[in-house]
C-alpha cells in the first residue's frame with residue numbers, strides 16, 4: 361500500500377502537478393546607475409536569488425531602422441550581462457532571461473517603433489529574431505522575454521468641477537477610445553512574430569516568455585488562443601492601472617485585485633479582470649504569472665482633496681515628489697521609501713511638511729493599502745500613496761495561487777527593500793510572495 365502511494369506521488373510529480381510556483385524576479389539594470397542607497401549592483405541580488413525561479417534582465421531596446429535589438433546602456437550591460445548570467449553558478453535552479461522593451465526603451469522620435477516592427481516585412485522581422493538570438497546566446501541567457509511597447513489605453517478623463525453636465529457625459533470619456541485604428545492587423549502580426557520567434561528559440565533550446573505591459577489592452581493586441589502555446593509563460597503586469605501621471609486629477613488604488621463598482625470606475629482596471637480575460641480566452645492558468653509592483657504611486661493632495669483619503673480622492677494635483685533615494689518625476693516610491701514615511705505611533709503630527717503618513721490597511725484584502733497626509737491650511741504638503749506592501753503582495757500571491765496560476769512576477773527587485781532598511785529583513789516583498797506561492 362505504502363509502495364503504491366509513493367509510486368502515485370512520484371507519477372504526480374513527474375506530471376508536474378506538484379510544483380512550487382514561479383517567482384519571476386525582474387532586475388532593472390538602470391538601478392545600477394542610481395545614487396546612494398538606491399543603487400543596486402549584481403551582488404545585491406544574492407539574497408533574492410534563493411527565492412526567485414527566474415531572473416529577468418531588463419531592458420534592451422529596438423533599433424527603429426533595422427529592427428535589431430541593442431543595449432540601452434552599453435557601459436553597464438557590457439559587464440552586467442555576464443555578471444548576471446554568471447549568478448547561475450551559485451543558483452543552478454535559476455533561469456535568466458533577457459527582456460526587450462518594458463517601457464524603458466523610450467524613443468521620442470519613433471514612439472510607434474514596436475508597431476513598425478509588427479508591420480515590417482519578414483526580412484526585417486528576421487533581423488529582430490536573429491539579433492535577439494545573438495544577444496541571448498552570446499551572453500549566456502536562457503531565453504528572451506518579449507515586453508513590447510504597444511499603445512496604452514487612454515486614461516479616463518476627470519473634470520475638476522464634477523458638474524451635472526460632465527457627469528451625464530462621463531461615459532463618453534471613460535475608455536472607449538480608439539488608440540490604434542490598425543489594432544486588428546497588429547494583433548495578427550504579433551501572433552505571427554510569436555510563432556516565428558518560438559520556432560527559432562525552440563530549435564536553439566531557449567525559452568520564450570512575454571509580458572503584457574501596464575495598460576496595454578490585451579483585447580486589442582493579444583490573440584490569446586494563438587499565443588499561449590508559443591510562450592513558456594506570460595506575465596500580466598497588472599498594476600499602474602491608475603497613476604498620478606495618467607490620472608493627475610484623481611487618486612485611486614493603483615493595482616486593486618477586484619473591481620470596486622463605485623464612482624464610475626472602469627471595470628477592466630483591476631487584476632481580476634485581466635486574469636479572467638486570459639482565462640476566458642482559454643489560456644491555461646498555469647501559463648500565467650501575476651505581475652506585482654514593489655513600488656507605490658503617490659499623488660499630491662490639495663485642500664480640495666479632503667481629510668479622509670478615501671479613494672477615489674478628488675482634486676489631486678498630479679505626482680507627489682517624495683522619493684528621497686530614487687529621483688522620480690512620476691510619483692514613484694520604492695517600498696523602503698514608503699515605509700520610511702509611515703507613522704509608527706499615533707502621537708505624531710497629522711499635517712505639515714515633516715508629518716509622517718497615516719496608513720489605511722485594506723481589511724477586505726481586495727483593493728490595496730494606502731497612506732496619506734492631508735494638505736495643511738495653505739494647501740501644501742498633501743500626500744497620498746497607493747501601494748502593495750509585503751503583506752498585500754502576499755495576499756496577491758495567495759490570490760494567484762488560488763486561481764491556479766503559474767506564479768508571480770515581481771517588478772522589480774530594486775524597489776523591494778533589498779537593504780533591509782524597514783525592519784532589518786532584506787527583500788521582504790520577495791519573501792512574502794515566496795511564502796504564499798510555495
Ligand SMILES: *[C@@H]1O[C@H](CO)[C@@H](O)[C@H](O)[C@H]1NC(C)=O
Pocket residue numbers: 481482483484
Ligand atoms: C523589406 O523592407 C525593407 C525596409 O522597408 C526594404 O528595404 C526591403 O526591400 C523589403 N524586402 C522585401 C523582400 O520586400
Ligand SMILES: *[C@@H]1O[C@H](CO)[C@@H](O)[C@H](O)[C@H]1NC(C)=O
Pocket residue numbers: 513535536537577578579580628634637
Ligand atoms: C480594452 O478596452 C476596452 C475599452 O476601450 C474594454 O472594454 C476592454 O475590457 C479592455 N480589455 C482589457 C483586457 O482590459
Ligand SMILES: *[C@@H]1O[C@H](CO)[C@@H](O)[C@H](O)[C@H]1NC(C)=O
Pocket residue numbers: 703704705706707708709716
Ligand atoms: C512618535 O512619532 C514621532 C514622529 O514620527 C516621533 O517624533 C515621536 O518620538 C514618536 N513617539 C513615540 C512615543 O514613539
